[in-house]
Amino acid sequence: MPIDRYNTRYFHIGLYSGVGMLKTVRLLKRNDDQQSGVVTSYTLVQVRRNYIYKTDEPISHDMSASYRTTFHIPRTSMDAIGVKYINALDQIEELSDEGQVLRMWQVEATNTMTGKLFENHLCVEVLLISGDPL
Known part of the structure; x- marks a missing residue:
């Protein structure tokens, strides 16, 4: 079967079906x-x-350390709630794997977002602004 934009909408469910790999944010x-x-x-x-x-x-207190990650958001999830785009003003809240720590992530910039698999998958780079990273 050839890969096209219609049959790649749900690839993430089969690829990352392990326990705790897909989460709700x-x-x-x-x-x-x-x-x-x-x-x-x-x-x-x-x-x-x-x-x-x-x-x-941190070198001589000139620069502070920061924590970063990338969220992989399926387009089907955004379409289901009516969100057309994500911009640099948006934030993502995530509970830790244990469910005890709330992490707040700030979207870095709109030019670091990458659409993959025929724009069915959005990769968003974020920066931790509050919460324990570990």
Whole structure:
């Protein structure tokens, strides 16, 4: 069977069907234009997160260390809740694997988002702004 944009919409379910690989996160979406102060909460399902990695090292207190990761969001999850795009003003809330720590992730920039598998899969690079990374 040839790969096309229709049969790749649900690849993530078969590829990452292991226990704890796909999770539910909350997207805090800030509106644009006149409603820029309004934040709406959406629930995204079947989202996969890469490993959390540490970047930068503090040298003479000039630079602080930060934690980054990548969220892999299926387009089917965004279409189900009516979200057309994710921009740099949005944040993602995630519970730790134990369910005890709430992590807040800030989307880095819109130019670091990558659409894969015929735009059916969105990779969003994020930066930890609050919560324990480990």
